[in-house]
Amino acid sequence: MASDQTRTAILHAAERLYAERGFGDVTLRDIVAAADVNLAAVNYHFGSKDELIAELFVSRSIATNRERLNELKLAEEAGGGRASIDSILRALVGPTLRGCLGPERERSTASRFMIRASIESVPPIRRIKNREIDHLRKFAAAMRRSLPEVSEVDLYWGLHFALAMAHQTIRDSERLAKLSDGMCDLDDVGTIIDRIVAVSVKALTGRQTQTKPAAKLVTRGAP
Amino acid sequence: MASDQTRTAILHAAERLYAERGFGDVTLRDIVAAADVNLAAVNYHFGSKDELIAELFVSRSIATNRERLNELKLAEEAGGGRASIDSILRALVGPTLRGCLGPERERSTASRFMIRASIESVPPIRRIKNREIDHLRKFAAAMRRSLPEVSEVDLYWGLHFALAMAHQTIRDSERLAKLSDGMCDLDDVGTIIDRIVAVSVKALTGRQTQTKPAAKLVTRGAP
DNA sequence: TTGCAATTCAAACAGTTGTATGAAACTATC
């Protein structure tokens, strides 16, 4: 195993280049040049280009999923096993949005990479996303406990719509900014999350949420 | 001009192959083989591969946009210059959804192509989509007329969310079907449109204040 | 040191890609 200097150098360089230029325009030769390692190192350490991309995406998305589940757990504990629909949806879309949006210049390479992964759809990433269903089922289950009076079909549609709004906001933030002539503030992630959660709750319950959780547990950029 | 047999044969074959296998896996050689024309014909008739893709996408999306604007016009005429928000949103998302969803086996090549174009994001198509903003502005304007009491920011977010739900439903219908174990009927386009419109209307006309308490159905910006 | 495995390296490999070329075949006009 020695030092995985080479390995991590490749990972870092690849993440940065993919974030900057997208998957279509970056070749292995670009990556190894940026990482200052030999061309064969990629296949030696990762097996193939696709496995490199997969590793980048997997490691980031399990981090997000962990955050999601952690928030969900906290919400369910706080509600005595039955979290509020508000907090469930917040746990669902919050981590992703906080991880990808926010002031342009503050965005990490990782977040820019994840935005790319949302926009361009490349086979290895698509394969991983398809396995995300089991993860979503946990949220569907929590929602069912939270809103037993809502039909399952409506629940799934609500979940789907919440993800849709979050996802599209990440993917197409630029268009919204242009369309609104800058009026829609895409740097204010907290408010965006509030909006998406509010709309989703309305969609699910037919009425507005009374409770807006006072203080947030997690914020981007630790204290 | 002779007969544009060759031209249209290329267009048809390309649309079909892209619809079936996606943009990443189809080469010019695949296309000309399917169209039974010479390799050089693509560059002769279209200039380049990207221009071929662009032409396919443009012709389909101006058709959709025309439908949208037509529905919008009808709605505004019916409302005496001020269409209901319901009908505006329906004009926005209806044509796209009807064009892309519905029973699998009934889907035309064109609709499958447009689904691909939603999922995979390839440069020539992205460029065209970026020019779609002017088209959306017409809907934003209609919405403003329809809901003068709603702030512009909220209007843009509502428009954005409506598109988000429509778009994601097209893109990820398979995941929703799997997640809901088939309970969400993605063949019933009419109901899907109803759902999306209903949620969007609720998002737009419900109370908009998340931070301020107790304002009745009131304007959130200056009157 | 010796031996052995892990790692790095330059170079080549084996395809594939979109595009360009120049001659041939066609079409319509005079």
Add this chain to the structure above:
DNA sequence: GATAGTTTCATACAACTGTTTGAATTGCAA
């Protein structure tokens, strides 16, 4: 039927792709 313009064709091009190879180098244990 000759001519000019359009369209087709086989072929070559030039570049780029991810991957493999086998030899060098390194690091570490005995």
